[in-house]
Amino acid sequence: MKKKFFNAKIYRNEAATEMIVENGKITHIGTNLPKCDEEIDLNGKLVLPPxxxxxxxxxxxxxxxxxxxxxxxxxxxxxxxxxxxxxxxxxxxxxxxxxxxxxxxxxxxxxxxxxxxxxxxxxxxxxxxxxxxxxxxxxxxxxxxxxxxxxxxxxxxxxxxxxxxxxxxxxxxxxxxxxxxxxxxxxxxxxxxxxxxxxxxxxxxxxxxxxxxxxxxxxxxxxxxxxxxxxxxxxxxxxxxxxxxxxxxxxxxxxxxxxxxxxxxxxxxxxxxxxxxxxxxxxxxxxxxxxxxxxxxxxxxxxxxxxxxxxxxxxxxxxxxxxxxxxxxxxxxxxxxxxxxxxxxxxxxxxxxxxxLNIQGSYGLDVGKAANFIVLNESTVYEAIRKRVDVLASVRNGEFLFRKKEEAFDVALSL
Ligand SMILES: [Zn+2]
Incomplete structure (x- = not known):
């Protein structure tokens, strides 16, 4: 089954916003990629290798x-x-x-x-x-x-x-x-x-x-x-x-x-x-x-x-x-x-x-490598570091190891 992760900001690859994963491996990275059986919206968040x-x-x-x-x-x-x-x-x-x-x-x-x-x-x-x-x-x-x-x-x-x-x-x-x-x-x-x-x-x-x-x-x-x-x-x-x-x-x-x-x-x-x-x-x-x-x-x-x-x-x-x-x-x-x-x-x-660790050959977000990545709760590198944001999801071989929601308030601050 082909899976598309879309609406992403990919670290070290500013031009790309989408990834297609098949059999646990990244098969495409880019924009406007073909439709897939399953499509997962990453809400404009920053994607890094793990x-x-x-x-x-x-x-x-x-x-x-x-x-x-x-x-x-x-x-x-x-x-x-x-x-x-x-x-x-x-x-x-x-x-x-x-x-x-x-x-x-x-x-x-x-x-x-x-x-x-x-x-x-x-x-x-x-x-x-x-x-x-x-x-x-x-x-x-x-x-x-x-x-x-x-x-x-x-x-x-x-x-x-x-x-x-x-x-x-x-x-x-x-x-x-x-x-x-x-x-x-x-x-x-x-x-x-x-x-x-x-x-x-x-x-x-x-x-x-x-x-x-x-x-x-x-x-x-x-x-x-x-x-x-x-x-x-x-x-x-x-x-x-x-x-x-x-x-x-x-x-x-x-x-x-x-x-x-x-x-x-x-x-x-x-x-x-x-x-x-x-x-x-x-x-x-x-x-x-x-x-x-x-x-x-x-x-x-x-x-x-x-x-x-x-x-x-x-x-x-x-x-x-x-x-x-x-x-x-x-x-x-x-x-x-x-x-x-x-x-x-x-x-x-x-x-x-x-x-x-000498794993650089298999590590990173490139076509042909395992679909291993994390999703951070921000869309830019600077804001992610400045706000010390959490990891919202971790994906390994194309499957979520975990995925969590952004924090929600019972009572939101109003200024
Ligand atoms: Zn030590």
């Missing part, structure tokens, strides 16, 4: 509430890392699935259809990884999930950490993770970066490293990661997440690195709400923003995306899976609101995330 959340910890979501807390502790990254192992001991496949499902619902009900999740594999039972591998398969018609084998407790903080990451890749994780700034000495951090790249090449996996998530301007593992993947021509399959320290780095160093990042084509992910909350904790005043150099990445044509990172976990209590909120915070912290910036701001939670 939101992408390229960095989320689905084995941590809602664990803060499970711990009986309604707020965080002192709020430092390292305190949260220390708290986690106590909770980890209590996990079962069922408990991980139950909480992860709440996080997935939060995201998918607000327009996300692609999630990259870091799963802690520093657990010899791989409880969370087993749960997530099953969920990835079970939910694939609703949401695409990529799994990062993430050594939360480090590769070299104890014996056998590296082997756990390798085993997780054999079990089916899609991406090699790491956390070099958490390793006990710089040399171990560097060793872990070498091992991450070796594992990725050995198992033909992507790379996504928690890299320099600290205000210490001397934490420069991103430099080594970038150098190694440059040598292997592996930049486009590699992502450096966080790189907060790069926001504190000396300018002469930073601009030298920006030139090299540009050549390597490595991807970057910033988590604006999470790192605005976690970083700058040892600063008195002025306090740093915790954000990497997002504005400069954009100016240099280096791919950078925004991500949620945490929902209700010991690292960050307030996440709710709303990517508009992430975008809103990110464009404030990165100071990207010029009329030129606004035109492409949505890329930070759509196309740029898709590029980090």
């Amino acid at each position: 939101y992408v959340d390229p960095h989320l910890h689905l084995d941590y979501v809602y664990t803060l509430s499970e711990l009986g807390q309604e707020g965080a502790g002192s709020g430092t990254l390292f305190e949260a890392i220390e708290l986690w192992p106590q909770f980890k001991k209590t996990l079962t496949v069922e408990s991980v699935k139950r909480l992860a499902m709440k996080g997935i619902q939060d995201e998918v009900s607000q327009g996300v259809q692609h999630i990259r999740t870091h799963i802690d594999v520093t657990d010899p039972n791989f409880t969370a990884l087993k749960a997530m591998l099953e969920m990835k398969e079970d939910l694939k018609d609703k949401v695409d999930i990529q799994i990062v084998a993430f050594p939360q407790e480090g590769m070299y903080m104890y014996k056998g950490g590296l082997e756990l990451v390798e085993e997780a890749l054999k079990m089916g994780a899609d991406v090699v993770g790491g956390i070099p700034h958490y390793e006990p000495a710089r040399e171990f951090g560097e060793k872990s970066v070498h091992d991450i790249v070796k594992l990725a090449l050995k198992y033909d996996k992507m790379i996504d490293v928690h890299c320099d998530e600290t205000d210490d301007p001397h934490s420069r593992f991103v430099e080594l990661l970038n150098g190694l993947v440059y040598m292997e021509d592996y930049g486009s399959r590699t992502t450096a997440s966080h790189t907060c320290s790069f926001g504190s780095a000396d300018d002469s160093y930073a601009f030298r690195m920006l030139d090299i990042f540009q050549k390597t084509k490595m991807n970057f992910i910033a988590c604006p709400t999470e790192n605005a909350y976690l970083q700058g904790r040892q600063d008195t005043y002025p306090k740093r923003r915790g954000l990497t150099r997002v504005k400069e990445f954009i100016e240099y044509g280096i791919n950078v995306a925004f991500a949620q990172d945490s929902i209700n976990d010991p690292w960050y209590p307030m996440g709710n899976g709303n990517m508009m909120n992430i975008l809103d915070n990110g464009i404030h912290l990165a100071q990207i609101m010029s009329s030129e910036d606004v035109k492409t701001n949505f890329d930070l939670i759509t196309y740029n995330g898709a590029q980090c």
